[in-house]
Amino acid sequence: MTAPPLANLINELTKLPGVGGKSASRIAYHILKRTTSEAESLANAIVDVKSKIFRCSICNNMTDVEPCAICSDPRRDAGVICVVEEAFNIPTIEQTRDFRGLFHVLLGALSPLKGVGPHDIDVGGLIKRVQAGGVREVIVATNPNVEGEATALYLAQQLRPLDVKTTRLAFGLPVGGDLEYADQVTMAKALEGRREIT
Secondary structure, eight states, rough: OOOOHHHHHHHHHHSTTTTOHHHHHHHHHHHSSSSSHHHHHHHHHHHHHHHOOETTTTTOOSSSSSTTTTOOTTSSSEEEEEESSSSGGHHHHHTTTTEEEEEEEEESOOOOGGGGGGTTTTTHHHHHHTTOOOOEEEEEEEOHHHHHHHHHHHHHHHHHHGGOOOOOOOOOOOOOOOGGGHHHHHHHHHHHHTOOOO
């Protein structure tokens, strides 16, 4: 039998993405081993993030200032917008240090089977930004899955009349990967995205 407060914590932890019953139990018991002040710091950090973090009114990134640090950075190239599905995709692109443009977070991807249509993601906000002028290129960086591909095609269709260059991230074989382990879709994308050796 698990004490009700501990059972409640385990139950709440299982609501986190990727956390099953065993992981939730391990995390809960780990929290029990920590000092009261460490547990309170964790609880305060959760409350803090819920009360102080909100979506940027321009790009939908998670921020504590309006507009977000990326949108307000004058060193960024406002003529290039990289479109991602969720705010947690931005750090992955930022870590490359190669992209100096702005972002637009769609807040999801098209998924008719899950009932997610164009009105459920922020395509309208992206269109308004492009219509405002000054945007030369929109890079579609949605995930390389069925939903991401459907979203990319839909965005390309919506952006076509606006006379803006629309590109898609290249997908294919990872550096250091072996051909024998590549699945059919990865290999097809690698062949599709091939380029001339100079």
